[in-house]
Amino acid sequence: MSFSTKLSFAIIFLIVWACGFSTEKRRPKQIEETQEKREVKRVSEADIINRTRKLGDSITKQVTAVFMGKISEKYAEGGYKAAAEFCSMKAYPLTDSLANEYKIFLKRVSNKNRNPDNVPSNLEKQVLEAYEYSIEQGDEIGANVQFMRSGDSILYNKPIRIPSELCLNCHGSPGQISKEVQAILKKEYPIDKATGYKVGDLRGMWSLKFLKKEIVQGL
Ligand code: HEC
Numbered sequence: 615m616s617f618s619t620k621l622s623f624a625i626i627f628l629i630v631w632a633c634g635f636s637t638e639k640r641r642p643k644q645i646e647e648t649q650e651k652r653e654v655k656r657v658s659e660a661d662i663i664n665r666t667r668k669l670g671d672s673i674t675k676q677v678t679a680v681f682m683g684k685i686s687e688k689y690a691e692g693g694y695k696a697a698a699e700f701c702s703m704k705a706y707p708l709t710d711s712l713a714n715e716y717k718i719f720l721k722r723v724s725n726k727n728r729n730p731d732n733v734p735s736n737l738e739k740q741v742l743e744a745y746e747y748s749i750e751q752g753d754e755i756g757a758n759v760q761f762m763r764s765g766d767s768i769l770y771n772k773p774i775r776i777p778s779e780l781c782l783n784c785h786g787s788p789g790q791i792s793k794e795v796q797a798i799l800k801k802e803y804p805i806d807k808a809t810g811y812k813v814g815d816l817r818g819m820w821s822l823k824f825l826k827k828e829i830v831q832g833l
Pocket residue numbers: 682685689694697698699701702703722723724726727728729730732774775776777778780781782783784785808817818819
């Protein structure tokens with residue numbers, strides 16, 4: 615190999631080495647940048663809990679308003695069957711659209727449930743018990759937010775108390791429930807435990823399951 619060939623090999627080697635070196639040098643910088651971006655996304659547990667609480671409060675408020683309006687309208691019209699259907703979450707497209715928008719799982723649960731689908735889970739039972747205990751103690755009760763054991767979901771609960779006599783038309787003592795409604799309930803819900811309530815009683819609670827990553831994205 616002539617000297618000039620050796621030299622050109624050496625130059626090519628140097629160029630390749632230099633370029634390789636320079637890309638090597640660039641890479642750690644890129645990693646730093648992505649790390650910085652991730653740093654910005656890092657949020658505290660308190661931020662997550664607060665945002666979940668805000669969202670949960672606003673969603674349950676919206677659904678309750680629509681629900682109260684619809685059910686009293688149907689009941690006043692004498693549409694007992696229609697009114698009974700409107701106490702089911704399935705009757706509200708709003709629930710579906712909210713669930714899709716926030717990727718949440720939304721339902722109501724009760725220890726004395728009418729619909730068998732509304733039985734509380736073990737975790738939900740604990741929250742209901744805590745509410746019952748607070749009521750016995752004469753304490754105020756409000757929304758409760760907690761991380762679920764998996765760590766990737768958050769549970770939002772809010773008590774549902776009987777706000778008015780309207781509810782007793784279908785959740786009161788047998789004397790308060792009309793014959794027509796009793797017949798519908800017996801047919802549709804053969805194992806109905808949701809009667810015998812008074813105004814102010816704890817009827818059950820809202821139970822919303824949020825995905826942590828959705829909450830973090832919205833922060
Ligand atoms: C016209 C009858 C009717 C009225 C009035 C009514 N409900 Fe209901 N309620 C039902 C029926 C029927 C179900 C079962 C719905 C289902 O299939 O999910 C139910 C279910 C519920 C549930 C879910 C837990 C369970 O027992 O399955 C809650 C909570 C509830 N009602 C609260 C209320 C409150 C609070 C009011 C008053 C604002 C009210 N209801 C008024 C008929 C009624």
